[in-house]
Amino acid sequence: MGYPQNQKVFRIGVDVGGTNTDCVVLHPGESDKPNRGIRGTFKTPTTANVTEGISKAIAGAIAQSRISHDSVSAVMIGTTHFINAVVQADDHNLRKVAVLRLCGPYAQENPAFTDFPPILERIMNGHVASLDGGLEFDTREIMALNEQQVRDECTAIREKGLNDIAVVGVFSPLDIEGKQEERVREIVLEEIPDADVVLSHEIGQIGFLERENATILNTSILKFARNTIRGFKAAIRLLGLKCPLYLTQNDGTIIDANAAEKCPIKTFSSGPTNSMSGAAYLAGLDTSSGRVSDKQVIVADIGGTTTDVCALLPSGFPRQAGTWVEIGGVRSAFPMPEVLSVALGGGTKVEEHNGNVTVGPESVGHRLLTEGLVFGGKTLTTTDIVVACGHATEIGDPSRVKHVPTEILTKAKAQMKKLLEYSIDAMKLSADDALVVLVGGGSIVHMGDKLTGVSQIIRPPFHDCANAVGAAIAKVAGQIDIVKVTEGLDEDQVVQSVCDDAKQLAIDAGANPDSVRIVSIENLPLQYVTMKAIRLVVRAAGVLGQDALLKEDPTATSEMDESHQETAPEFKKGSNVEKDPKDFLVSPSAAIDIALYRPEVDSDGTWWVSEVDCEFLATGCSILACGGGGPGYICYMAARAALKEGKRLPVVDIDTLKDDEHILGSVSYGAPTVTLERIFSGTEAIDATDAVLSCFPQIEMAAQIAIEIGGMNGIRPMVTGTHYNVPTVDGDYMGRAYPRLYLWTPFLFGKEPTPCTQADGQGNVVTVHKSASVRKSEKIQRKAGQELGLFSQLVFPPLSVKEVKAFGTLGTTSLAWYIGRAVYQAKQQKTDIMQAIVEANPSGRILYTGKIVNVKRHISDAGYTEGSVTIAPISSDEQEYGSATTLETREMVLPFQNEYLYAELVADKDNPAKILCTVPDLISLVGSDGYALGTQDLRYGVRVSVVAFVAHPHWYTPEGVKLGGPAEFGYEDLDFVPLGNPYYEPKRVTKEFRSKN
Incomplete structure (x- = not known):
């Protein structure tokens, strides 16, 4: 039978993958029918010139669905074409x-x-x-x-x-x-x-x-993207289609082709998102009968090489990744889904050695049709295992796998099941069973077995083209990311106003006003602000409105720039760009064998810090920050920039200095949100240091030192020292990070933190020469810091070398380096990262391994971020880099006040609550990549280990426990609970690697 020919009702969704280009024709008004409105599908190999493949796919899908060209209301395309040019450095x-x-x-x-x-x-x-x-x-x-x-x-x-x-x-x-x-x-x-x-x-x-x-x-790719998109428009015109063209964005929404020409980066990685939203649609999870708001929903898209897994939010959109993502090795900021990829697909190799059967990680990928056994090849793959087990027998020739031994089939099947269970469980937010939607051509690797932790499995019709379906049903969105001062205002009204603005942005982009809904709100209070201020990230979305679909011939466009015609990304002959693999690396340590690396320490005991050392230090400092210390990436990159300019970053042991010489240090002072945006000028610490030195005209500075080793502050003195041509002392005044000015070890010995000076990058300097108490000094500096823009460098008064030897926490720069080196070496050698961390600091212990399931935050009257993070347990075979010392079934809660204050196992029916340790011992939340999470980085679903270390002996004195223990943070009834491990004096890089020449 025929279909309506005179109404613009059909949508065409296209997804250009690395192997195939998929296309579907969909009638959105028939979503209540069994086929969910899908009238036709077509799959064709992706061509070097993607426009040709898109044209073929669209023409094939239209022919199969038997609709008229005039009845097509819109074409939605998702493509990786632009990102490929960046990843491949296509000059x-x-x-x-x-x-x-x-x-x-x-x-x-x-x-x-x-x-x-x-x-x-x-x-x-x-x-x-x-x-x-x-x-x-x-x-x-x-x-x-x-x-x-x-x-x-x-x-x-x-x-x-x-x-x-x-x-x-x-x-x-x-x-x-x-x-x-x-x-x-x-x-x-x-x-x-x-x-x-x-x-x-x-x-x-x-x-x-x-x-x-x-x-x-975005700017570099702009002309290429414009020509490519105009090629898409030309292809649609040549096909006889007169309808709007949209491109799918990374966050699961669409952008019209004209806007995409200006912002192609927003379409860089839309494929996974399309697949996830298409899977939910095909499974009927958007309908009243299919809605499962009380269950976790996980989508697994199984292709030829990998399984991509993502959690769906109640809004139907995938859970978003963190504040930044890497594109071609470049750290960038735009919304993208959080996707876990594991090496399991239809082309994954299965190998047997001495009775041991392994599945992956290698894959024949798109060569499955020639290399798989059932297709006449010589390589045993997961597809062959499926067919040999009696499933999907319509694929290839089952007789070609009859010889595969039963033992291999059994072991391979068990490993395939375990890999799928692992990937699903890794994306869950709780131990509750999840509903799983399987899509993709490789989804046959699941052979019907019940999966642990899964209540229901759905493999919907058209599952092998879910990505194209996701493109066809994509919504229009509007997002706002803004900081609002709420002092004296009704915060709910402020939030509502921003929500209204986000909705209007979606409507302006073409969404039907009646369909627009708020799909996510992030309300993040700013730290250290005496007046109330919040950062709001609000996203609204709605279905594409009829007005947008009735645009008059929107594909009409000017001719392409002939000098930049669309070409397949590749290195051209005669290119000025040399193809050294090291040129693609951002991480300095990725180019070396870390086990053989030796830092440069001369015969005088001076450690000349390299870019590799900076990388190790940044990671180690993040762990010693205990959740505070600010984002260390900025200081890390500043140190690398200084080295590239030819500056030197010397670190020395304090024993190389004379007792009557003097040392100064600085600390970053302000809100992390501001730190991320208003980056150092480089004059802040210098102006503040000069101001403090003016109070002590008789003193000459001999060295810099970190006030706190945590976060950005562990590297800061090395960068400042280049201006004064002085070294940095191996050590600090905390052995960790703490949120108050007076929480430094010299104060335990009667040393007041005044005169104390802070400076911004514009020449504004504020000095508190004297105050009635250290707490009053703190309040004055906080007020001044607000006027200085909530980010400054603060310098404490100088101390003599003799005093620092008595009052400081020495060797912590080396400690940070050893911890960081351990992390990168474990990653390079694929060994247990958490175990490597505690071996680098033997006073440490892994307390817990789990994933974040709840985060609570608010700002105290003093401007500190307070709250707690709850972590749920995971099983031992779920852990990527090994298991914790003990596996718990209970949840763990970490209250924090900028830094984590104590670690408590939550009570259950069999056990009472138990506090494992408190401040002043160090408690750090470390991600599976070995980099620690600051309290500003906490978010749902992140896999973490809780690692604790014994504090420096200064903090174990009665004065230290009183100043840096639970009572200082408002827990007067909570006694100090020590970790129980012995304290180990840190090894010194300057001694272990000192040159003998």
Whole structure:
């Protein structure tokens, strides 16, 4: 029978994968029918020129569904084409970019392109300029825009022959009036009329470096993406379709083709999201009868090589990854789903050696049809196991696998089941059974067995084209990421206003106003703010409205730029880019054998810190931060930038200094949200140090030291020391991170933290010469810090070397290095990361391994982030890098006040609650990658281990327990519960690796 020919009702969804291009024709008004409105499907190999494959797939699906071209209301395409150009460093289609930073004095320590792989930096770095501009967290201008500066830079850019320009302003997502980035675009286009100008606030959210990186990538790929998308439009016209074209975005929504031409990075990795949302639709989970709001829903997309697993939220959207993702080795910020990939697919190899059967990780991938046994090949794969077990016997020739021994079939089947169980359980938020939807051509690897932890398994019809279905049903979204000062306001009304704005953005993008709903709200209070302020990330979504579908011939467009025709990403002959594999590496340690690495320590005992050492230190400092210390990545990259400029970062043991010499140190002071955006100028610590030294004219500084070893502060003195040409002492004044100024070990010996000075990057310096009490000093500095923009460097008074020997916690720089080295060596050698950490610090113990299931946060009257994180247990075979010392069935709760305060096992019917340790002992929450989570990083579902270390003996004195123990944080009735391990003096890098020459 025929179908309606005169109404624009059908949607065409296309997903361009690495192997195949899938297409479906879908009638959204028939979602209540058994086929869920799917009228036709078509699969074809992905072609080098993806437009050809898309045309063939669409034509095939239309022919199969027997609909008229005039009845197609929209085409939605998901493609990895653009990201491939970045991942493969395709210098034919990537262009050099001019970067204009509106940052005033800030971000000077972290130049643009610092954390790019060398090959991408060479391809993309065309010009970088730092200009007046930028905003504070409360939208005050850091500096007013200097229009003449912008015009002068345009002259330089024009002389270099560049016209791809990225504009990045500090806190630009808050610039709703368009005072800075928007105005710069106007000026640039006046000076360079043919320029492509990309504004960072249109690309990413809060996080300056990550948003800048994403903006650079988007700008570099812009012309290639524009030509590709125009090729898509031309293909649709040639097929006789007159309907809107949309591209699917990374977050599971769609963007119209014209907008996608400006922001192609938002479509970089939409394939997994399409698959997840398409799976939920095919399984009927969006219907009233299929809705399972009381159950966890996990989608597993099994292809030829991997199984991609994601958790679905009640909104129907996949759970989102953290605040940043890596694209081609570049750390970037934009919404993407959290997807776990494991090496299990239809083409996964199965091997037998001496009776041991292994499944993966190698795969024949798209060569399955020629290499698999059932297809006449010589390689045993999981597909062969399935067919040999009597399942999917319509695939290939079952007679070709009759010889496979039963023992191999049994063992392989058990391993395939275990891999699938592991991948599903790893994405669950609790131990409760989950509903699982299996999709993808490789989903036959599940042979009907019941899976542990799974209540129901659904393999819906059309499961092998779920990705294209997800594209066809994708919604339109609007998102806002903004900081709001709520002092004196009704916070609920503030949140509602932002929600209304997000909904309007979705409507403006084409969503039906009646269908728009808020799908996620993140309300994150800012730390250390005496007035109330919150960061709100709100997303709204709705179905595509009829008005958007009735656009008049929206595929009409200008001709493509002939100099950048669409080509398959590849290295061209004669390319100026050398293909050294090391050029693709961002991690310095990835290029070396860590077990053989020796840091440079000269015969005088001076340790000359390298980029590899900085990487180890950043990771070790994150673990010793106990949840605080601020995001260490910024200081880590500042140190690497200093080394690339030819500066040296010396570290010495305190014994190399004279007792009457003096040492100063600084600490980062402010809110992590601001730290991520208003990055160091490099003058903060210098101005504050100079101010403190002016109070002691008789003293000359001989060395720097970290006030706290945790987070960014462990590396900070090395960067500051380059200005004064002084070394950094191996040690600090806490042995960890603490949230108050006076929680430093010298105070235990009567040393007041005054005079104490903080400075911002604009030459503003505030000194508290004397105060009635240390707590009053803290309040004064907090008030001043707010006026300075909630991020400064604070310097304590100098101490003599003799005093530091008595009062300090020495050797902690080395300790951080040893812990960091242990993490990276364990990852390189694929051994137990958590065990490596506690072996690097023998006073440590693994208390718990689990995943975060609940996070509570609020801001105290003093401006500290308070709350708790709850961790649920996982089984031993679920752990990626080994098991904890003991496996618990109970949950664990960690209360925190910027840092974690104690670790408590929750009571159950068989056991009372039990506190395992408290401050001042160190409690750290370490992710499965070995990097610790700050309290600002906590989120649902993250797999973690709780690792604790014994504090320095200074904290074990009665004075130390009183100052740094539970009572200081409001737990007056809670006694100090020590970890119970002995304390070990840290080994010194300067002694173990000292040159004998």
